[in-house]
Amino acid sequence: MDFSVHYCPCCTYGDTHTHTRYLTKGHGSRTILHCRRCDIYFSETFATPISGLKTPLSRIITILKARSEGMSLNATARTHNVSKKSVIDWERRLSGLKPTLMLYSLVHQFIHQEIEGDELYTKVNKNKPPSESQGWTIVLMERGSRFLWELHCGRKDQQLFEKALQCLAQVIEQTDNLSLLTDGERRYGNILFDICHDIIRNGKPGRPLKRLPKGVRVRIKNKGAKTKKGRPRQKYQSPIPEHPDTAHEVSNEEIHANHVEAFNASMRRRNATFRRKTNTYAKSRKSLQRTLDVFWLIHNFTRVHFTTKVVPAVKLGILKTRLSWPQILTMRYAV
Numbered sequence: 001m002d003f004s005v006h007y008c009p010c011c012t013y014g015d016t017h018t019h020t021r022y023l024t025k026g027h028g029s030r031t032i033l034h035c036r037r038c039d040i041y042f043s044e045t046f047a048t049p050i051s052g053l054k055t056p057l058s059r060i061i062t063i064l065k066a067r068s069e070g071m072s073l074n075a076t077a078r079t080h081n082v083s084k085k086s087v088i089d090w091e092r093r094l095s096g097l098k099p100t101l102m103l104y105s106l107v108h109q110f111i112h113q114e115i116e117g118d119e120l121y122t123k124v125n126k127n128k129p130p131s132e133s134q135g136w137t138i139v140l141m142e143r144g145s146r147f148l149w150e151l152h153c154g155r156k157d158q159q160l161f162e163k164a165l166q167c168l169a170q171v172i173e174q175t176d177n178l179s180l181l182t183d184g185e186r187r188y189g190n191i192l193f194d195i196c197h198d199i200i201r202n203g204k205p206g207r208p209l210k211r212l213p214k215g216v217r218v219r220i221k222n223k224g225a226k227t228k229k230g231r232p233r234q235k236y237q238s239p240i241p242e243h244p245d246t247a248h249e250v251s252n253e254e255i256h257a258n259h260v261e262a263f264n265a266s267m268r269r270r271n272a273t274f275r276r277k278t279n280t281y282a283k284s285r286k287s288l289q290r291t292l293d294v295f296w297l298i299h300n301f302t303r304v305h306f307t308t309k310v311v312p313a314v315k316l317g318i319l320k321t322r323l324s325w326p327q328i329l330t331m332r333y334a335v
């Protein structure tokens with residue numbers, strides 16, 4: 001996928017050329033393209049987040065940037081003299097790109113990935129006990145690159161974990177060697193095992209063995225240094241049976257590094273709905289998910305990471321350079 005080529009929305013080939021240019025009120029000049037194969041004309045903004053918008057692109061970018069650096073919806077609306085409805089509309093348009101970029105990310109092959117799983121909590125609408133709240137957010141982050149594979153919110157139940165781990169199962173298909181490290185929550189391993197496993201027939205009598213796919217490891221960190229009986233506790237457990245050909249070692253250092261923790265802090269700073277002890281919390285699960293999808297896009301493809309000095313998608317090897325704000329806003333949705 002080359003982001004600079006205008007593919008034809010009809011035949012999806014890049015055999016297009018500029019037909020005419022015209023001047024818009026707020027966006028400068030726009031191009032009408034022509035496809036030589038199907039002989040159709042289309043605008044360069046066809047099926048992109050900004051199609052049909054009249055507000056200047058620079059203004060949309062300024063406002064979405066303010067939002068993505070942690071400004072609440074009300075504060076953004078007041079500071080930038082814009083209606084909340086418009087901001088929500090722009091965010092919804094932008095978040096619509098998530099499936100496209102997810103698809104794009106999943107066509108790549110990876111040699112090795114270490115993925116940390118964690119859950120983050122915020123209140124949604126009313127103060128409810130955490131067990132009833134829809135504000136639980138599962139984060140699956142590739143450690144070296146800080147690429148977020150999953151950022152999904154809902155009630156902390158089986159369904160939430162299943163959704164996240166179905167995404168992980170797709171990542172596993174593209175990866176030779178993958179470790180999943182989690183902090184205490186056992187459902188990751190169990191559900192992953194239900195979703196993807198290999199059946200091993202070794203010729204011995206009895207039922208064939210069920211194992212994790214080759215190259216996949218699950219590690220759960222044990223909390224506390226000692227067991228209830230006072231014995232020193234193992235640092236981690238590997239609760240799920242692994243494929244006999246998987247190399248077993250994950251060094252303690254690897255297990256103890258914790259990047260999601262730092263990520264959580266950044267999330268609380270940059271997404272107003274996650275700020276503690278304020279009333280900037282999200283009003284519904286859907287709107288929380290919208291802000292998370294925008295966060296996912298900006299974090300993975302646009303914002304340079306403080307530690308690695310590149311965007312996570314570049315570090316992971318799926319992009320050569322970061323996507324700028326204008327690039328991401330003029331990207332076409334996958335049909």
Ligand SMILES: [Zn+2]
Binds near residue numbers: 008039
């Ligand atoms: Zn065409």
